[in-house]
Amino acid sequence: MFSHVFPLHKILHLWDKLLLGDASFPLFVGLAILRQLRDTLLASGFNECILLFSDLPEVDMERCVNDSIEMYCSTPRSVTYRQHEYQPPPQSKSSEVNADLEMTPIPVSELQSEFCPRISAANLLELLDLQHIKYSRPKVIVVDIRSSEEYNRGAVPNSVNIPFSTVNISERILPTSPETAHLQNNKGKVIAIVGSRGPSMPQFAEVLVKSSFPRVCTLHRGIQVLRSANILVVPGAM
Known part of the structure; x- marks a missing residue:
């Protein structure tokens, strides 16, 4: 792995980490x-980029390992x-998770049309740690982009509501509001976009990514999947 562009003494730094990590670690x-x-x-x-990738002698491997682990x-x-x-x-029956909350295969063409990755409902619930x-x-901020009426009928606890209709998609401009200020003050956290299935979630996520938010994802299968987890509450009761 990577041995066609790195000398052996640098690859040694990677081997242990590649063996201990799962199949996603080489990506990092x-x-x-x-x-x-x-x-x-x-x-x-x-x-010039092609030539650069044919030989990478200047890469600091220790920094590379530390960054990839982080x-x-x-x-x-x-x-x-x-x-x-x-x-x-699963190690035991108690660790089994509702299959509806897990990831399911997504067509490559659909993934290529989106600007950021998706997160499973099971993973989102784990990060919410209610x-x-x-x-x-909290390790994640949930942004609900449904209308205020839908949001007020049932939402993820501690989520913020920024309706999709209030965002200027073409100009990539977020509305001026306390909810938007909250996002700006928490740029380092994972931001999960929650809404109804369709193009609105990836479009809203693209606005955030292009506004320099570093960790943005959308909820796979939309907010409907969270109803089976029985966590949605009326916002006033949060």
């Missing part, structure tokens, strides 16, 4: 390399879902 190694070369790549033409640990597992990846069986079992602070 590649992203860590791109992060280091970002400025050079943006300033280069296509042919990204791997902070990325929800469902974001790197692959249809044919081996999934170990019982405060794992985290002392």
Whole structure:
């Protein structure tokens, strides 16, 4: 893995991590390399980029390993879902999860039309940690883009409502509101876009990504899947 562009003494730094990580870890190694070369790549033409990738002697491998581990640990597992990846069986019946909350295969053409990854409902519920079992602070901000009327009939606890209709999609402009300010103040956290199935979630997510929000994802299968988890509440009761 990566041995066609790195000398052996640098590959040694990667081997242990590749063996200990799951099948998604090489992706994060590649992203860590791109992060280091970002400025050079943006300033280069296509042919220069191809030549650069044929030999990578200047990559700081220790930094690459550290960056890839940081990204791997902070990325929800469902974001790197692959249809044919081996999934170990549950350790016990108590660890089994409602199949409706898990990821399902997505056509490549549909993925290519979207600007950010999807997160499963099971992964979202884990990050929400509504019982405060794992985290002392929320790890994710849920943005509900349905209309105010729909939102007020039942929403994810502690979510914020920014209706899709209030966003200038063509100009990529978010409305001025306390909810938008809340997002700006929490740019480092995972932001999960929740709404009805259709084009509105990926379109809203694209606005956030192009507004320099670093960790944006959309809820796979939309908010309807959360009804089976029985977590939606009336906002006034949150």
